[in-house]
Amino acid sequence: MASVQVDIRDIVLSNSSFGPREITNLSQTIAEDYAQFGVLRDAVGELEVREDRTPAAAVRLGVCYYLLGRYRSAAETLSSADGGAVAHYYLGKTRFAMGQYADAIKAYAAAKVAGYNSDDTSLATAEAQRYEKQPQKAIETLDKLSGAVEQTAEYLYQRGATVAALGGSPVEVVALFERAVEADGRHPGALFGLAVENDRHGNDELALQLYQRAAGTFPTNVGTLINLGILYEDRQAYDRAQQCYNRVLEAFPEHPRARLYSKDAAASGNMLFDEEAQRRNDRLAQVLSIPVTDFELSVRSRNCLQKMGVRTLGDLTRTSEQELLASKNFGETSLVEIRDMLHSKGLELGQFAAEKAVAEPVLDLASMSPDEQALLERPISELNLSVRARKCMARLGLTLIGELVRKTGDDLLECKNFGVTSLNEVREKLTTLGIKLRGD
Template sequence: MQNYQFLSTLRDSATLNPDEMRTMVTAAMGTGASEFRRAVEQVAQEAESNPSLAVRAGIGFFFLGHPEKAERALAGCKEGVGRFYLACAHYTQGKFEAAAKEFEAAAKAGYQPTESTLRRAGCLRKLGQLEEAEKVIRSTGGEGARLAEYSYQMGCILADRGDTFGAIEYFERAVDMDPHHQRALFALAVQNSRHGDDEEAIQLYERCLSRPPFYLGALLNLGLLYEDRENYSAAQYCFERVLKYDPNNERARLYLKDIEATSGMYYDEDSLKQQQRLEQLLSRPVTDFELSVRSRNCLATMGINSLGDLTRISEQELLSGKNFGETSLTEVRELMRLHNLSLGQFMHEKQREPTFDSRDLSPEDQVKLAMPVSELNLSVRSRKCMTRLGIATIGELVSRTPDELLSAKNFGVTSLNEIRDKLAEMNIKLRND
């Protein structure tokens, strides 16, 4: 929207009603973002000598993604619109009780009373008052049901109760009613990511971030999905944007460090090709090679099926096998030498020994270790790494060492610390931790 007069709208509009707000925010997308920021900063400066502009500056700060500045500018305001956006600023920072009070005050002041009531219900839900929240939502009747916010809040209620499919249906309804409903788009993106539809999740996060205010959670999640697809420049951009709005965001800072480390890890094409060739060679079955019948039968009896198996067993262990003698050993040595391999060279990668005997564990601990790793509610990145490593249960996870986890693609210190924290809540640790 070219030549939109942000300064005139913020400073001179008599009402700054919802329609004007939507138009302004739409114009602030893309190339209009810089002009919008300059207009907000100018209005904030003028508000120092003209307090009547403080509400306009506060609203502008909220859409710029600065809820703390919005709170300061809107503190003590009596206008319904000001109290509504003060409530939004409180909510963004997790101050749900204060937000609920301001949404209620905005409704009483006549500013979008139904919308304000529905937003208040969202605060009650965040405070754990699900029954009361649903009661408030339904109290808005047919007028509320015509709003996208109604469907979004009902979807959140169902999600909190574990009804995932019912929640998705409501979120989709909210987006159908308002294609720019950011919180519904975010909720749908999260659900799609959890169900493995990363392509759809990326599109939904991008739509969620197509206009201000920018959700930091959406930026973080989108960055992780970009990173998982090895689109490191896009991931870096997302994490840098988070730090622009929240310089103290530790997760974004650590993810950015992981990106910097990753950028040097996966672009050595020669090493990658060499590793792939080695993996193909190690996977070849011993039956592909000319071995004597005795050697072949002995190896089969010992459960040795591939060249990789031979790199993880010592000569002494082979000789301990029934009917496996020096002649067979010499034959196998020669086979390995022809492929630049040796017996036992990868013995350190032998299947890990369990660090516990489940028979010695209490029934409670056995239940914990049998739980699926999904119960830890890990971030996108960590969940992907668990899948790559073939880790399905918490027992399989705690049998790994930190170094083994860090060797996985895209698994950095941030993910390791996240897993350590989740396991600590269950009073268990990684192996050797």
């Protein structure tokens, strides 16, 4: 199919002819540049407020409502439009989208009487019959068609889907879908059908490619966008997954699965970012934990560091030059030596001086019974915390319940992605054991 770019505003707002060709051009333009969806929405907004809207303009508006996914408005507008073939046909498409399959079949029949292409109305009728759980009627409708229509992508797709509904051979179904894609490489139904088959059989890479191609059509099948989003999530491409779900929500703001999946993808994306940041922090922590005794320092430098209680590179990054120079027998030569040692690991003296460790409060174990002391030695994993709460414990380096109860609620809330809900969860778990966070 040749690339077609049209002026969407002109088609929607002008008084020029408006039929199947113009509707196809609208759909294809948006498929090739999804930003044009917003142009269509804005143009429809302008058409809505026109006071001199004719019955013909009502058809234009109703079809555009259908393309935007505003099916209730489309049904109301097309029902009171000019009663022509296009109005009846797209009323049928709208009824079908709303799950009103019997009404869709009636509308397609009226469209055929009014002069709409009989092959197109028969194919649409067969689809509605299949969804009405009457696949035998659907195949009979398809069997009545003959000639060039039998080689079209829509016919091959509808036949494949109907054979599947009748419990026919999966091999035949796939072959029909493949022939449909050969006839039209952008047929949304056939691409989706092939993608689902490959998805089921674990052919993830081919399924992904087919879903991507199907997502490049308009109007896009909601199932295509949802399934593609899930595959993106499997690949940790959370931004792309959200784009798929948000496309669904643009047309259907209350779509429950899209809303849920979009939130999950956003949370997972944040979590992925956090995990990468955590890996970087872990690598830094490993470097900071390297003992200064691993380096060939002069005797004077080693003795001075030992007297100051500086044992690791991390201790040095929390110590300023002034503090080192204030130490007895520590001079400029030793300072240069220490600087060079830290520079070899990409560190600086005093780099983390603002993060001097604050001593953890000491628990008075003497006043506790043996059972209470044993409780504090139990691992945090026994609390069965949620994933988000467990990740916070890991980030803070907490492994024992005794380490956890030394923290305040504010300490925990400083951990990224740990909110009030997680804090309440921790408090509830500790309360069941008869203990609390520090300060509670």
